[in-house]
Amino acid sequence: MDVSPAIQEDQKGWTEVIAPTSSPFDLHLADVWRYRDLLMLLVRRDFIATYKQTILGPTWFFLQPILTAITYWVIFGQIANLSTENLPALLFYLPGITLWNYFSECLNKTASVLKDNAAIFGKVYFPRLIMPLSIVVSNLVKLGIQMFLFLVIWAFYLFAGFKGGAIHPNLTICLIPFLIIVIGGLGLGFGMVISSLTTKYRDLIFLLSFGVQLLMYATPVIQPLSAVKGKWRLLFLANPMTSIIETFRYAFLGTGSFSINGLLYSTVFMVVVLFLGILIFNKVEKSFMDTV
């Protein structure tokens, strides 16, 4: 942990030293790996617990995005008349909703991870990083199921076609796993930064849900980037989620835009936020039991 030579000398034969402070770069990654079974069991718990005692069970995984898409279609498509780039509404909204949900759930759940699990953290030690990681993986499972729904609808339109156009999938599809990793990293990174701050300053929790909602409107979820003009476009471009959702639509539907620079920006953004998040989380995790 501490690295001064005198202490290293002292450490001989000891497997562990508990001290007031330790290096912020000591991430206990070996420990995290040793507890990988716990991660998978937590994912399983989340999955079972969420839909226990609901009549429709995991069907809700499908219903949520479809109901949201219908709402958006009515409000933004019909009433506000925002463009769907001549695509059927369901096909246009679903990718944005699914990906955004993945991001926002990773973010929201991670942001309150220390508070939510204070009871467990106060009683047992395990690498704290396991908890946020399990959130990301849990949501990944959910994302996978919703992706499947999207693929079914997508395949239907692909082969049956629709009035006034067609969809043009292309090789960019190969980038999808990468896109999903970037989203997960962004949600995790942002979430960990916020979670660490909320242990002391709880006001942030209230700001967060509002902020995430607001951020969605600065993401091409309800309208394509091409429809955003003027100074607002800059805001959209600064949002790391923008290029990801645009790329995703481009890959499957052939509409929207594909920009290597945009993707690169999102990736660098993700790496920085994730790194920062892990560092802060790692620091706060050691003492938060006294302040939470």
Next chain:
Amino acid sequence: MSAVIKVEDIGKLYRLGEVGTGTLSHDLNRWWARMRGKEDPFAKIGESNDRTQKGTSEYVWALKDVNFDIEEGEVLGIIGRNGAGKSTLLKILSKVTRPSEGRIKVRGRIASLLEVGTGFHPELSGRDNIYLNGAILGMTKAQIKSKFDEIVEFSGVNRYIDTPVKRYSSGMYVRLAFAVAAFLECEILIVDEVLAVGDIEFQKKCLGKMKDVSQNTGRTVIFVSHELNAISSICRKGILMHNGRVAANDTIDKVIGQYLSQNTNFDTYWENTDDKYDNPYFKPSKFYLVKENKQVSSTSFGVNERIGVVLEGTVTKVDPALTLGFAVFTTDQKLLFWSNHTDGKQENWIEIKEGQVRLIGWIPRNVLNEGNYKVELMTSVHYKEWITEPGKNAPVISLDVAGGLDTSPYWQIPRPGIFAPLLTYEKW
């Protein structure tokens, strides 16, 4: 034998009162001090941890200058009053929270049981919860799998293993939870007050398992409990914590002895130093407790010990209605009983003559359960006037009853209730 845990100068500073207000300014102050390379400005004003004293500082040392070693295979008991720092120490050892100063060196893997059933999810089945809880405690899935049958067997809930635990009775719940913990694989095990769960039969099973773990597997165990009987039967060495410091570090019997003798909250000896209770009949002078051998005692009594309540005074005017006795209260002022020297047949009463008088009233063994009591002197001229009236103006001494439960193997830990009578049963 070599030390597997070395605790060096451990201290833990806590902030009292409402955490969350003014922390930003404190944080900034701290940060500024650190930038200048100075000490934490709030740590200096921290005081020792004594919950009865209202301190002047917002910060308090829950632990200070704690030093001890634990040898391999040793079974160490940690005792102390509430708030003495036991749990804080365990939390630091379990890596749940960090010390504010000092360091602890560890050889081997520590598993801690500060609570049974941590992370149990009510919606999951018993089976799923065994895996989840085991993994939280640090076992791998394979390890749990290999012990699964033993765990279920030990818990005795085989029939409900695939039922969600929210449908379990609270007893079944803790049985299952303890069973997982009992089969932990680790070199050092930390256990905090978790034995007080389940019914008597299961408590005994847990105690047996604890003994087995500590004696037969050669594991190092640290055990915190208020149940002195359990502690003394499991541990060989002990540490007594007092106000955040180590007050004693010795064999378990010596440490328990010291704990019991320090465990006196009020005076156990009253003397009429202010010349109070002026009246024509009787003037009390002393009021105290003695052990069976009539030695004055300021320590606690075992449940199985007779308690002698001694009243001394001077009779200045003989009155046939003069009654001397005492009343026993719980610490929350609930009256348990009155007793007078004039109880029973009149010809058996002790004759009270003018001059010095000294009486002992014996509270039989196995009447009062473990706990703290107040004994008040009760004297009056019957139906005429009070001299010392219990609950109003009477002298008070405190009576502690602790330990002495070992009459039955099924009565190893305290029972609920004020009384602990030993009744006889017969076939009928």
